[in-house]
Amino acid sequence: MKRTLSVLVENRPGVLTHISGLISRRGYNIESIAASSTELPDVTRISLVVEVVSTAQLEQIVAQLEKLVQVIKVIDMTNNESLVRELALLKIKVEPALRQEIINLTEIFRARILDVHPETMVIEITGDGEKVTAFCKLMEKYGIIEIIRTGEIFLTRDAEPAVKIRKESLR
């Protein structure tokens, strides 16, 4: 089962390695990982999608992550009412005759065409993981030359931040 975790860490060199190393070392599978700065100075948010076999296994991952000194908090976002988005760029093989078909599909998915060449097109799409996957599957029929996905990032819908950190406690 897929589980999404939001991990708040101190922004220090090597912290991303540490986290991904810990997860892979214990045999868990990372589906996607995205890291970025946050509204707090020196705090990085790492959005993780992991594949686990049981809730107990997920609890272990969370516990092991929270043991790391640089990890401030781990939040299981799976059951939260959260907004999820992912971005993908696809380079598709498009014969001129099929170009209109692709443009229609792009409009239906509210994707954007970034680049057009005689034989190819580059399309950008955002949405939750399922939508992006659905679009990619459709595009497979035409021939995907290259594709890159960012992995999902998430934010809760509440007025409050998911984790309150006192600025003074940050170094």
Next chain:
Amino acid sequence: MKGSEALIKCLEYEGVKTVFGYPGGTVLGLYEALRHSSIHNVLTRTEQGAAHAASGYARIAGMPGVCIATSGPGATNLVTGIATAFMDSIPMVAITGQVPKSIVGTDAFQEVDITGITKPITKHNYLVTEANQIPQIVREAFHIASTGRPGPVLIDLPKDVADSECTAKIPGQIDLPGYKPTIKGHPSQIKLACKILNQSKKPVIYVGGGIVHSGAEALLLELSERLDAPVAVTLMGKGAFPYKNNLYMGMVGIHGCPAANIAVCNCDVLLAIGARFDDRVTSNMPDFASNAQIIHIDVDPAEIGKNIIPKVPIVGDAASIIKDMLKCLNQASHPEWLAQVEAWRPTEQGVYYEGKDDEALTMRKVLHQLSEMTRDNVIVTTDVGQHQMVAAQFYKARRAKGFISSGGLGTMGYGLPAAVGAQLASPESIVFCVTGDGSFQMTFNELATASAENLPIKVLLFNNNNLGMVRQLQKFYMKENYYSVDMPGNPDFIKLAQAYGMETYTMEHTGQIQEILAEAMDNNKATLIECKVSCEEMVYPVVLCGRSIDEMILFKGDK
């Protein structure tokens, strides 16, 4: 002052009195600062020895042991020692030199990514990038190493950073946003645990190294008497409970005592404190304490639910939680249960004492005698192998810090350098290193360290010219196809010890045991006692792979 001087000053501030290490190019500045310091610098003969010595020192002194190594091969030689400390939760601060920052990442001479290599085996590690970070880093390192679940922390110090100016002051309180160990247990969890214990008819208390780290021995005794519950210990928990007490069942696990193993499998409530349900204890997880409600108390939240899902998890410090529990536990009485446990103990004539009356020298006889003769001021360190298990079974430690062994990682070569560290931490103690011919040859070079430091360590060397434990495994699992366990090239250990200036004794018959041990105990000299034993001596009881711990093979020819 220079970064290296600042680091040494910070060590002094933390109360460090002794460091173990091996110099090299990138730590020249550090050693120059050490030369001016009051800290006692111990030169070991490998860096692995330095790490193990720091570990032995930490276990006795109760504060982080410090080891220093140069970059590259010096740092990688520390890895085994750091991993050993990590697995046994020993507080340690390892300091490694590193090539100058400007050439890090260029495969420079004696460069290695030690922070990358030790990430999985340290609680935390640091690569210092500016001299002004040093006071903060050292304070943090000692804090992290010694609090919560203790463990090793590594500080990697590039040479140019060590040589540059440090003007920062030593900080006061440190507050790490991502590191806040829990001390007090959750009150409602404690209440629930007490409710279950108050209703229990067949309780068992299972304790490990966590009791020792927490200093909770006296509280444990009070708890066991309140609950009238028998106590089983792990290898790391040996000495945490008085062995003479009626409630003491001994070590539990694949080489554990029958009473402990069977009681755990038949109890209705298992109270686990500062132990982690390691596979050496549980053997076959589904069968372990399968009828019991499990209460798991540990300072590390990641241990709870890792191997076994408890009925009542309580995160926090053992001493603090036991104190809180005692407030709501009734005085219990379980005479029938205790009588049952008593019946499960082996008799004098039984399995433990196979061959008691014949003249052949065995590890059991020697270690039993050592146990009889031992005193409160004796510390025993062990290496790894059959001798270690027999020592765990027969040597009754008089106190929690009286038995030092590599449990989690099972590192051969641990015994002698750990004995060096232990002796330096406690000069008034008598230190015995119990070892085998295999383990001894991994780190006997530290005899030179012992000699240089005038340490009267007694090495009790069981020589069966074999890798005993592996041979035993080949007997049980490889259809007695013994291969690569015979050690015909062994040196004359007596001559070897004499070359290091030690007193030596050769033990070949049971009649010699008492006399030789007594002489060695009081001679105040570095001593080696070579006990010639047979490779046919197996460690019993043994629980074979996949079996439940109450399915023991009790003696040769059993099952």
